[in-house]
Amino acid sequence: MNAVLNHCEENSPYLLANEEAYQDWRSSKLENRGQVTPLRVFTLNAQGLLAESQLAAAQQQVEAYNFVIFEVPSRDFSKHDFVTLNRQFGLHDLDDNLGADADKVTALRVVDEADQRAQYIPYTNRAMNWHTDGYYNPHARRINAFSLYCVNQSARGGGNFLFDHEMMYLLIRDQSPELLEALMRNDLMRIPANVQNNRVIRAEETGPVFALQPITCALNMRFTSRPHNIVWKSDKCSQQALNLVREILMQGEAMIEIRLCAGQGIICNNILHGREAFQDDPQHPARLVYRARYYQAIDFARGLGAQSTV
Numbered sequence: 001m002n003a004v005l006n007h008c009e010e011n012s013p014y015l016l017a018n019e020e021a022y023q024d025w026r027s028s029k030l031e032n033r034g035q036v037t038p039l040r041v042f043t044l045n046a047q048g049l050l051a052e053s054q055l056a057a058a059q060q061q062v063e064a065y066n067f068v069i070f071e072v073p074s075r076d077f078s079k080h081d082f083v084t085l086n087r088q089f090g091l092h093d094l095d096d097n098l099g100a101d102a103d104k105v106t107a108l109r110v111v112d113e114a115d116q117r118a119q120y121i122p123y124t125n126r127a128m129n130w131h132t133d134g135y136y137n138p139h140a141r142r143i144n145a146f147s148l149y150c151v152n153q154s155a156r157g158g159g160n161f162l163f164d165h166e167m168m169y170l171l172i173r174d175q176s177p178e179l180l181e182a183l184m185r186n187d188l189m190r191i192p193a194n195v196q197n198n199r200v201i202r203a204e205e206t207g208p209v210f211a212l213q214p215i216t217c218a219l220n221m222r223f224t225s226r227p228h229n230i231v232w233k234s235d236k237c238s239q240q241a242l243n244l245v246r247e248i249l250m251q252g253e254a255m256i257e258i259r260l261c262a263g264q265g266i267i268c269n270n271i272l273h274g275r276e277a278f279q280d281d282p283q284h285p286a287r288l289v290y291r292a293r294y295y296q297a298i299d300f301a302r303g304l305g306a307q308s309t310v
């Protein structure tokens with residue numbers, strides 16, 4: 001583990017040395033999951049926010065599943081409204097990724113082949129396999145949460161599958177602490193630089209699958225099932241650990257499937273997720289989903305009016 005942990009080291013349940021703290025965290029995680037249903041939809045109020053009376057339930061939902069599904073009361077919900085809602089969840093600092101608009105929110109839709117973004121799967125109608133968002137980002141720009149708002153759903157397909165990264169951690173640690181340790185090594189994953197037309201768009205990045213966030217000590221996961229543009233450490237232990245992640249995803253024990261309707265969205269910590277392929281109907285508006293990525297994790301205490309921590 002590296003120096004980033006700072007004050008987290010002593011009591012974090014995510015460190016193998018802290019078995020007691022882990023067992024406490026594990027019990028409360030599983031208890032929370034037994035108390036709430038993952039597919040509960042929170043209807044926003046007329047201001048496009050969670051009502052004060054819903055905050056405790058939303059908090060428990062996050063602790064249990066690391067995501068909250070919301071629904072807007074009217075379709076008149078702008079990108080600005082979307083960003084304001086995210087701030088209520090303590091999400092303030094947007095990541096400005098390659099395909100994002102000027103407001104740093106990304107409009108995910110099928111783009112023309114001539115559009116440079118067409119080379120990236122999110123801007124096509126193809127399926128996206130398991131990943132966490134921005135796994136290729138440099139350390140200073142770790143993605144700890146993201147949100148989606150569905151303006152229009154496709155005619156067919158386009159559903160999402162979700163897997164709470166904390167549950168992945170729990171299932172691996174229960175099965176093999178040794179393999180979990182391998183997933184926390186800083187040299188496990190190497191993402192070569194993104195070079196286009198002799199220009200470095202993104203420098204090479206190396207890091208672990210599981211790490212602790214420097215300020216909150218919460219768990220961060222970086223993962224992709226894509227075989228391209230990623231080099232995994234090749235020793236036996238690392239490979240076994242990665243295979244265990246893949247196996248657990250295939251078994252799907254804690255997988256949740258959702259298909260957002262127009263006017264619905266999801267706000268989540270950076271959980272594992274993917275997307276089915278989809279087909280638009282030319283007679284109807286094409287699929288359009290807004291996506292916002294954040295450096296912070298969800299924290300209602302840092303909600304509207306609070307200051308950024310980054």
Ligand SMILES: [Fe+2]
Binds near residue numbers: 131132133273
């Ligand atoms: Fe994603």
